[in-house]
Amino acid sequence: MSNIIDKIKSKIHALIFWQSPIGDFANKMYDLKLFYKYSFKKSYTKSKESEIAYLTKQYHIVEKGLALPNPRLGFGKEKINLLLKKSIEYKEKYGEDQLVQSIKNCLSEYLEFNKLNNVKIESEYFESISKFTGSNQNQIKEGGTKLINKEDLKNITNINFENFVKSRFSIRDYDHTDVDLEIIKNAVDIAKHAPSVCNRQSWRAHVYKEKDQILPMLKIQGGNNGFTDSINKLIIITTDTKAFTTLESNQLYIDGGLFSMNLVLSLHSKGIGSCCLNTCFPFTSEKKVKKIGEIPNNEKIIMMVGVGNLKSNYKVAISKKKALTEIIRIH
Ligand SMILES: Cc1cc2nc3c(=O)[nH]c(=O)nc-3n(C[C@H](O)[C@H](O)[C@H](O)COP(=O)(O)O)c2cc1C
Secondary structure, X not given: OHHHHHHHHHHHHHHHHOOOHHHHHHHHHHHHHHHHHHOEEOOXXXXXXXXXXXXXXXXXXXXXXXXXXXOOOOOOHHHHHHXXXXXXXXXXXXXXXXXXXXXHHHHHHHHHHHHHOOOOOOOHHHHHHHHHHOOOOOOOOOOOOXXXXXXXXXXXXXXXHHHHHHOOOEOOOOOOOOOOHHXXXXXXXXXXXXXXXXXXXXXXXXXXXXXXHHHHHHHHHXXXXXXXXXXXXXXXEEXXXXXXXXXXXXXXXXXXXXXXXXXXXXXXXXXXXXXEEEOOOOHHHHHHHHHHHOOOOOEEEEEEEEEEEOOOOOOOOOOOOOOHHHHOOOO
């Protein structure tokens, strides 16, 4: 009897949340509510994570300004004054961490740039920056700019990227050996070099190795029928809503997608197979996955990635790509 009731409940749930306009609306409202609960407005910050995101965004304005061909002398006074005020408050609250160090490095370079260009450095504005940065010597440079040599770069970029990218396929048939966690860690470490809005790096990679966590989450995902058992580890990519301002809700998906692509390519470079798995499910399923996967509520799930070691020979779907002419529009 209870079995029948469960089946009816699940049918009703599917009808409402997967197939009706009410469900569509509820799902959108969940995303909106989640985003507005944790994102921040301009300089107003609600959590340490948002403060870090805000300061990263603010000091990145200075470092990217310094990387321009002809930075304007004394540029960004208003923004830098705000950065200074917020950095001092942050330092008082949380102490001198790597973020503070990066800001100091960046502002030191800003001072140096103005000094070299004979901008009058004694003004109150420059003095307040100098007071914050201190002598700032003997530190590894974590913020500001660095010089890249085109010739040096040639040795690094001299790989057959086209062949590399074209040899990656979504794999749905792995061998049944364990994927080395260290390789996954290393792939995530590489993937973090993806670009992100104002360098905020909101992404998280939750890695699961235990079947009793992996299987129920894959069941909810639903797009892995037929290869569920061969998935050895599961990665769930999320982005932290606390890293964004209220205007940036689309960045959750953009930054999360860029990171995911980098991760899949990193895994490929290490000979690990992967298959992206969509998380386009109702918010009720997202909540269940978050519970099983111990994912904090402020994170938005972007996608799952199933991984496994490669078999000596494996079949993949061709997944024919569109012709270039269908994609490119030269204006
Ligand atoms: C965000 C995302 C979600 C996906 N979800 C699924 C899925 O649920 N199940 C599946 O078998 N493949 C899934 N795929 C894999 C796609 O089917 C695959 O990337 C596409 O056909 C192109 O093939 P390729 O990856 O081999 O180039 C997903 C891919 C992406 C990018």
